[in-house]
Amino acid sequence: MALMKVMTILVLLVSVSSNLAQSNNGGHIWILVSETGLEFAKDYLIKKVITTTLPLQLPDIENKVKIPLIGKVRMGLSNIQIDAVDVQSSKIKTAKDGIVLSVLGATANLSMDWSYTYRASFFEISDHGDASVEVKGMDLRITATLVNDNGSLKIVSRENDCTVENIDIHINGGASWLYQGVVDAFQKMIISTVEKTVSIKIVEKMKRLDSFLQSLPKQRKIDDSAAVNLTFTGNPVLGNSSVEVDINGLFMPKGDDIKVSGSHSSSFFGGVKRMVTISVEEEVFNSATLVYFNAKVMHLVIGETKNGSILSTSDWKLILPELYKHYPDNKMVLNMSVTSPPAVKITENGIDATIQLEIAIDVQDSGEVLSVARISSVC
Numbered sequence: 001m002a003l004m005k006v007m008t009i010l011v012l013l014v015s016v017s018s019n020l021a022q023s024n025n026g027g028h029i030w031i032l033v034s035e036t037g038l039e040f041a042k043d044y045l046i047k048k049v050i051t052t053t054l055p056l057q058l059p060d061i062e063n064k065v066k067i068p069l070i071g072k073v074r075m076g077l078s079n080i081q082i083d084a085v086d087v088q089s090s091k092i093k094t095a096k097d098g099i100v101l102s103v104l105g106a107t108a109n110l111s112m113d114w115s116y117t118y119r120a121s122f123f124e125i126s127d128h129g130d131a132s133v134e135v136k137g138m139d140l141r142i143t144a145t146l147v148n149d150n151g152s153l154k155i156v157s158r159e160n161d162c163t164v165e166n167i168d169i170h171i172n173g174g175a176s177w178l179y180q181g182v183v184d185a186f187q188k189m190i191i192s193t194v195e196k197t198v199s200i201k202i203v204e205k206m207k208r209l210d211s212f213l214q215s216l217p218k219q220r221k222i223d224d225s226a227a228v229n230l231t232f233t234g235n236p237v238l239g240n241s242s243v244e245v246d247i248n249g250l251f252m253p254k255g256d257d258i259k260v261s262g263s264h265s266s267s268f269f270g271g272v273k274r275m276v277t278i279s280v281e282e283e284v285f286n287s288a289t290l291v292y293f294n295a296k297v298m299h300l301v302i303g304e305t306k307n308g309s310i311l312s313t314s315d316w317k318l319i320l321p322e323l324y325k326h327y328p329d330n331k332m333v334l335n336m337s338v339t340s341p342p343a344v345k346i347t348e349n350g351i352d353a354t355i356q357l358e359i360a361i362d363v364q365d366s367g368e369v370l371s372v373a374r375i376s377s378v379c
Contacts (some may be wrong), residue, residue, distance in 0.1 A: 012337075017116050027233040027246025028155030028281040037239035042101060042368045047204040049205055056082040058110075058197050065185035073118045075185050080112040082194070085138075094238040097158050098145030108135040108194070114171065114182060129184070135194060137165025142202060146243070151218050151231030153245070155210040166192045177352040219252065225295040226288065249280065251287040253294060282351075285344035298338040303331075313363065320361075323372065327363045335360040339376075355379040 033041070058080040067073050089104040112231035115128035149280050167190055169183055221227045229248040237244040290300050313332050317324035341357040361373040 026288075027248055028277050029247045029249030031245050031247070032239075032277040032279075033243045033245075034275060034277065038092050038099075038241065038243065040275055042090060043286060045101075045105065046087055049202075050085050050087070053201055053205070054082060054085065056197065056201060058082065058193050059187050061193065063185040063189065069207075071118070071120075073116050075114070077186060077190075078115070080110060080190075080193070082108050082110050082198075084109045093242065094241055095143070098156070099238070099243065100145050101140075101142045101144075103138070103140040105162045106138040106140070108138055109133070110135065110190075110194075132170045132172075133190060134168040134170075135164055136167065138194070138198075139163050139165075140198070140202070141364070142206075144206065145238075146236040146245075148232050148235045149214065151233075152216065153213040153232055153236070155206060155213065157203070157206055160199055160202055160206075162192055162195045162202070167191060167194075167263065200321060222251070223299055226253060226291045228252070233323040249284045251284070251291045253291045282344050282346040285351075285353075289342040289344065293338060293341040297329045299350075300336040302336065305314045320373070323361070323363075327365055327372070333362045333364075333366040333369075334361065353379075 004328045020152050022348050024212075060080065061077040062075070064072050064074050085106060085108045087103055087106045091100075091104070093100050093101045111134035112131050112133065113128065114131050116126065118125040139162070141159060141161045142157075144157045147154050147156055152291070169188060169190075197274050216230070218231045218312050219227045219229050229250050229252055232249045233248055234244045305311055305315060311334070313320075313324045313327050313330050316332070322347070339356045339358050342353055345354070345370060355378070357374040357377050357379055360371055361375070363372050
């Protein structure tokens with residue numbers, strides 16, 4: 001099965017048209033996220049943050065405000081939460097400091113409960129109700145960069161800023177003087193609380209994303225014979241509206257690195273503007289063939305035909321008439337083995353794979369198994 005798996009992969013690779021590329025960070029697989037890919041990632045992250053954050057609870061607010069003709073009134077806002085956020089415009093770009101994500105002119109809807117208490121010498125007046133707030137002109141700016149941390153990616157936050165232009169407060173219930181009192185007492189405090197809470201939540205999301213990136217496996221088991229080294233090599237490279245990351249990418253026997261030859265790399269997605277371009281060096285394919293060859297699994301035994309019947313010399317009488325002449329209608333078995341690690345070579349015209357194959361023909365005759373022929377070929 002392993003021989004068939006490797007041979008199938010190599011045959012498929014030969015049919016892939018490729019462009020030459022070169023990795024600079026020591027990795028053998030490199031991934032380039034284009035401007036289109038960054039836009040897709042930006043839209044996905046914004047949508048994901050909104051859906052997983054809302055409703056967002058804000059801390060309660062209390063304040064004393066002086067009301068004309070009444071005096072000082074103690075007011076409080078509780079159960080404040082952001083129920084909805086609408087993002088109309090957003091941008092992402094790469095800069096010297098890192099990746100810059102901006103949200104411009106967003107709006108948000110808040111709900112809250114209000115209450116007030118007025119105490120005089122001989123009496124006390126209190127009331128309560130609910131209110132809604134429309135946040136306008138909310139801008140976010142996040143700057144972060146990616147660095148290599150012992151083979152994993154780490155997010156380093158450079159800037160995190162949230163500003164709100166203004167808010168509209170709608171009071172349900174209460175006396176006529178209440179609206180202006182709430183505006184005077186809480187407008188700036190609500191804006192400040194929204195800005196601070198949103199900034200804190202963004203930091204939390206950034207930390208979760210950083211934890212996710214650092215939890216990515218550094219190797220992935222393929223089967224009992226091989227695993228792939230998935231450690232990142234070097235720091236990500238920020239280009240003109242693009243990000244490139246390099247991965248080791250070599251196959252490993254039982255978790256151990258191996259040495260392979262080869263210097264060229266192949267880009268499998270080129271010529272068309274795509275979100276992600278993946279380039280794979282020939283060392284990756286050669287490491288795979290070397291691992292499976294050393295594991296002694298690159299062999300195949302064939303004793304049946306495609307329809308499930310026993311393989312017989314009669315099936316080969318047109319190809320090897322002498323075999324049929326000496327052993328007519330005898331059961332036979334084909335033992336196919338690769339005699340050296342298949343070599344993969346990448347050129348400007350595509351991918352070439354050289355496989356040295358030996359086929360041993362065994363025939364059952366009078367209860368004995370006889371090795372009657374060996375065929376060597378280079379595919």
